[in-house]
Amino acid sequence: MRRVPLPSVLACGMLLLVASCGWSRADDGGGEGRVPGAPAGVTAAAGSATSVHVMWNAAPGEAGVRAYEVYRGTTKVVDVPGSQHMVDVTRLRPSTQYAFTVRARGAGDRLGPPSRTVRARTPAAAAADRSAPTRPKDTTGRTVSSRAVQLSWGASRDDRSVVSYDVYQGGVKIHSVGGNQTATVVTGLRPGSRYVFTVRARDAADNLSPAGSPVRLTTPGRDDGRDTAPTGFTATTHRADGACYIDLAWDPPRADGVITEYQIQLDGTAATSLVWGGTPPRGRAHHSFYAGTAAGEEHRVRLRARLPDGTWGGYSALRTVTTGR
Known part of the structure; x- marks a missing residue:
């Protein structure tokens, strides 16, 4: 992004x-x-x-x-x-x-x-600074296009100085700007999608302010999710030490940034989340998860990615597997 x-x-x-x-x-x-x-x-x-x-x-x-x-x-x-x-x-x-x-x-x-x-x-280090900046005030925003929004906010105060402002979408940090800026344009968004943005100030000692008031925006246009869904999705099963596992493989969707989290849906319910602890693997991804001990049970499985803009992408194709095979 x-x-x-x-x-x-x-x-x-x-x-x-x-x-x-x-x-x-x-x-x-x-x-x-x-x-x-x-x-x-x-x-x-x-x-x-x-x-x-x-x-x-x-x-x-x-x-x-x-x-x-x-x-x-x-x-x-x-x-x-x-x-x-x-x-x-x-x-x-x-x-x-x-x-x-x-x-x-x-x-x-x-x-x-x-x-x-x-x-x-880099600014000077702030020794023993435990005082966070004040909350950014009067956060506002507007859509610029189907894939971009403009955000602005009132400057925060700090006992030393504000070094940067972090922009969050849905709890995910997606951007950072210098402490002398009170506006930015966020691009790489999805058409026809709802977003909730907040801004937090940071000082030289990495103290973070409380989040400013949320800004809710919906980008114009339509997005059916197909372009953001994992492709080449397959699901198989195997048994090991008396337990059944479901093995998944997929090609990550192309996105303007790094994808580090996936949500796996099992039989229509969110079953687990997969979060890469470090740099995500390149190319085709693989994951295996526990599915109980009973063989012969049929399950429907699919997954979706949390995109760099903080929203969930489209679901992959739905696959049906039978444990123990």
């Missing part, structure tokens, strides 16, 4: 259009074997005294992008999946200026050129 500060909306919209054109050209050749372009729209903002939030637009030719490499100076600090366009770089020093670049890695580990260099300075 790509989110941009409000003053940069027009420029970023132009950059995204260029990226879209590059994607089409890459698709013509299957996206294989080509060197990805340099990511555009790279920004960096301090999130605390020891972290910086780095964001970028999708690199031209994203169909062939397997991962992004984020560099601090000349040192690579993190790899992220090709579907992710932001990351928090942590374990930094307070009161220090850092330079960041991003490179896209395509098929065959072919590495594209670096993005332009962006800089961010």
Whole structure:
């Protein structure tokens, strides 16, 4: 999911259009074997005294992008999946200026050129600061398009300073902006979907304010969920040590960001949630869960993903399995 500060909306919209054109050209050749372009729209903002939030637009030719490499100076600090366009770089020093670049890695580990260099300075550490900023006031929002909304809020107060504001959707943090900003545009949303956004302020000691008042918005248009459903879904069973298990496999939906959570529905009821503890596996996903000890029982199973915008995507196809087979 790509989110941009409000003053940069027009420029970023132009950059995204260029990226879209590059994607089409890459698709013509299957996206294989080509060197990805340099990511555009790279920004960096301090999130605390020891972290910086780095964001970028999708690199031209994203169909062939397997991962992004984020560099601090000349040192690579993190790899992220090709579907992710932001990351928090942590374990930094307070009161220090850092330079960041991003490179896209395509098929065959072919590495594209670096993005332009962006800089961010971490604030001074706040010793023994246990006082959280005040709640952001007067949070408002409006839809910009079927896939974007604009949010604004009143500035929070802190006994030292507000370093950043975190934007949440449905309890999931989806974005962060600098402490001098009181507006942003959130993109990568779904048409015809209901959203609840809240904003929290953060200081240099990572103290979080209470959430501001929720903003409820519905994006225009329609979304039947098919584009956000896991595909290639299969379900089988096996027995081990007298117990029955249901084995699932699927291809994650394409999303503008990383998917870390799935909800598994068994016989029409939410049975369990699957949350990846670290970086989700690339490509096809697999999961097995306990289904009791009785053999010969028939079950219907399907699953859906929690998308990077905080909403649940569409359900996969429904599969029927019989335990003990």
